[in-house]
Amino acid sequence: MAERILAQGNEAVGWGALSAGCDGFFGYPITPQNEIPEWFSRELPKRGKVFVQSQSETGAVMMLYGGAAGGSRVMTSTASPGWGLMQEGLSHLAAAELPCVIVLVQRGGPGQGSVQHAQMDYLAVTRSGGGGGYKNISLAPASVQEIHDMVQLAFHLADKYCNPAIVLSDGILGLVAETLEIKTLDFGPLPEKDWALLGRDRQKDGQRRYIHSYPSGAPPRGGYVNYVPWLEHMGQKYQQMAEAEVRYEGYRLEDAELVLVAYGYVSRVCKEAVNAARSDGIKVGLVRPITLWPFPYQVLKDAVGRGCRFLAVEDSLGLMVEDVRVAAEGRAEVHFLGLLSRHLPTGTGMILPGRVLKEIRRLS
């Protein structure tokens, strides 16, 4: 029977990683995710696994590069300023086709910004923050349980596509405590990591392994001895991910005339507002993107076809709303409710259900 505990979202990262068989965690302290490296420092060494506090986020992501090259399940976590520091390494990991998981607990930006929650890293996460236009599957949980589950899913998808996978949390989800059912999720079989470094004489075929972040002619992943064929291969992989891995939750969409679009903590705020508006007879629903990349364009396009209008709600000055506009293709109204509508002008301010409900009423 699965164990049920009370856990913070940041702790759920650890439980999910353990369930996924994470071999090593490498990370650097930054608020509001310090509970994550602290959790791993307590729980990994006593299980014979690796925890290293790196000298920087730049170092942490390079440790992922090394650990992933050796075929281990490795991960790190950070908050928004640290995300910036990780981009060069992330570009290398994507180019070298190495699987790893990065949990980003968003805080307010830009710069030092605030140490509290926000949703201001959407574009930095979904649009290849480092050089080269690579893609990462980005999962957006909305509860402690989902953080636990999506860390496991992220490890699976990373291994499936030999690509970094991102779990995008935020300062509220990280610190809130909810009931968590700890369980190992089975997502199906994965390809063998026959490309990983073990030491030449330990390879099944006795051939040495050679991993790098440029076109590779080295077995067993070789064949891309030139730049354009290599990019063609990468592009095909990204296309495959975009087609196969879209995930979203549709909520009360059946007859909705106004469709809210929100992810993370704000999606839960929006659900409350949708329920309140529905009890007033307003035909409103919610699309919650679970994968931010690939973004669930089609469900929104279908809503456009039904004549829906959109209200994007996110705790930023407007980032995800750009993807909603892409889906609308100028054929549907796209409204936006953002960070300026917080209930307090401070870093602790939130977009509350009452404020979303007011906007729904205004648009109805």
Place this chain on the structure above:
Amino acid sequence: MTGESKAKVNISALRTLVMPLPGCPGCQHPTIGRIIANVLEDMELDGSAMIVTGIGCNSAVGMLNVDCVIGSHGGAPDMATALKRLHPDNLVFTVQGDGDCIAIGAGSFIGALTRAEMITIIMCNNANYGTTGGQLAPTTLMGQVTTTTPEGRNLAMGGYPVHVPELAATFKGVAYSARGALTGPANYQRTKRYIARAFQKQVDKIGLSVVEVLSACPPNWHLSPVESLAWIEEKMIPEFPLGEFKNVDVID
């Protein structure tokens, strides 16, 4: 015998050196790679070794027939950290340039030394950025003309040269640090011993080991290969003295 056929004989004698390592005429980075191949085979470690290179001419060592990952610019000690912690029975070492190791990678280098990682770091010092065309490096000599110190390195333009094995020796977690050169048979043999001792410190789980090797860069120095060796003897070695700076069997 011609020089060409000699080279072929020598290459085939090493199972880890299956092709000539690339380099400009007179470049000594391939020589460092050859020494590494030799030492790995002498110690029977080539089958379990993992190389992490930096970015730069040093990454040519990735052509050795040994498991290898080409790193980012400066991140090799971080990568080696993770590989060694996750594969403690493998020999894990970096091969980096001077700029890679102690300019862009200074944080990574110092981080590994501070944590006393059980890895080996081999730094090739050619007193400039070779791959990018000969710019100022942390190891550039005072007065040395580079493409970004056209009047020669001076205090105002770039401070003073950095001394990596001497710096490393001050870290308690470092078991071994040394600097070698390849200017003649005696220095070649000494450098080979330094690298062998550095690997042995890792095998014996004593601590981190660092070896710097002075390496000729004739094209960017605008000298012939032979003149480059004389320049190392006359200019570099006085600034970068050869020898062992630390060699301990126990860190308590």
